[in-house]
Amino acid sequence: xxxxxxxxxxxxxxxxxxxxxxxxxxxxxxxxxxxxxxxxxxxxxxxxxxxxxxxxxxxxxxxxxxxxxxxxxxxxxxxxxxxxxxxxxxxxxxxxxxxxxxxxxxxxxxxxxxxxxxxxxxxxxxxxxxxxxxxxxxxxxxxxxxxxxxxxxxxxxxxxxxxxxxxxxxxxxxxxxxxxxxxxxxxxxxxxxxxxxxxxxxxxxxxxxxxxxxxxxxxxxxxxxxxxxxxxxxxxxxxxxxxxxxxxxxxxxxxxxxxxxxxxxxxxxxxxxxxxxxxxxxxxxxxxxxxxxxxxxxxxxxxxxxxxxxx
Numbered sequence: 001x002x003x004x005x006x007x008x009x010x011x012x013x014x015x016x017x018x019x020x021x022x023x024x025x026x027x028x029x030x031x032x033x034x035x036x037x038x039x040x041x042x043x044x045x046x047x048x049x050x051x052x053x054x055x056x057x058x059x060x061x062x063x064x065x066x067x068x069x070x071x072x073x074x075x076x077x078x079x080x081x082x083x084x085x086x087x088x089x090x091x092x093x094x095x096x097x098x099x100x101x102x103x104x105x106x107x108x109x110x111x112x113x114x115x116x117x118x119x120x121x122x123x124x125x126x127x128x129x130x131x132x133x134x135x136x137x138x139x140x141x142x143x144x145x146x147x148x149x150x151x152x153x154x155x156x157x158x159x160x161x162x163x164x165x166x167x168x169x170x171x172x173x174x175x176x177x178x179x180x181x182x183x184x185x186x187x188x189x190x191x192x193x194x195x196x197x198x199x200x201x202x203x204x205x206x207x208x209x210x211x212x213x214x215x216x217x218x219x220x221x222x223x224x225x226x227x228x229x230x231x232x233x234x235x236x237x238x239x240x241x242x243x244x245x246x247x248x249x250x251x252x253x254x255x256x257x258x259x260x261x262x263x264x265x266x267x268x269x270x271x272x273x274x275x276x277x278x279x280x281x282x283x284x285x286x287x288x289x290x291x292x293x294x295x296x297x298x299x300x301x302x303x304x305x306x307x308x309x310x311x
Contacts, residue, residue: 204229234287
């Protein structure tokens with residue numbers, strides 16, 4: 001059994017490697033999935049398991065303690081580990097640091113969705129939220145759409161948003177902070193949201209034709225980042241039916257209210273990767289809900305374990 005640290009993951013990973021590992025994983029049969037979410041006040045423990053025939057099986061367990069950074073001895077708000085089993089024999093192949101792997105998985109999932117759905121010539125990206133996932137999401141999207149040369153940042157905390165803008169500018173991008181989200185939305189070719197909101201931030205009526213919308217932040221039944229009109233105007237896709245419908249408010253709330261129907265969800269990542277679904281016309285608005293899932297963690301963990309064998 002190999003112990004793979006966060007430093008190991010950062011050393012061997014690249015966005016092309018992660019995106020391709022997930023693309024290849026979605027050419028296999030759909031995974032068997034099981035999730036469990038336990039909550040105590042504002043603290044959560046999420047356990048996600050997956051078995052991908054012909055690839056790997058495993059479990060990721062993470063805790064989410066929002067108040068940890070304010071403790072007398074501060075700790076990360078998100079902590080966890082990934083347990084990877086050999087698919088053929090069932091032995092424990094590796095234990096991987098969960099937070100770093102999750103960052104690569106989450107952004108890689110969105111990047112693969114964008115590669116399947118976003119127009120090839122997009123230039124302006126709107127990043128809604130300036131938390132820990134903002135930078136990797138921008139990097140990952142630019143890896144599949146290098147035409148992106150402008151990044152607009154919106155964040156409730158302007159100071160944190162400004163810090164992200166400064167980092168992007170140092171990297172050579174045309175970046176700016178926009179305090180008015182409604183004004184920023186119609187300027188974007190790609191909108192990526194990574195927030196903790198329970199109230200929709202993105203207004204579908206403001207999205208211009210041809211835009212790709214990547215919804216990342218919502219992960220509980222109460223959370224959503226885009227309004228009903230966004231889902232009605234857009235061609236809607238999810239990474240996994242099993243981890244989104246009935247589990248994440250982004251799609252479950254409008255389904256239960258009747259704002260959209262199950263038929264309005266046009267496909268999952270398997271259909272996108274296999275060419276069975278995708279962008280219909282250039283001026284279509286495409287909406288991708290990144291719901292995550294242990295199958296994605298296993299795809300990335302398997303790729304990391306193989307890369308570590310070569311070091």
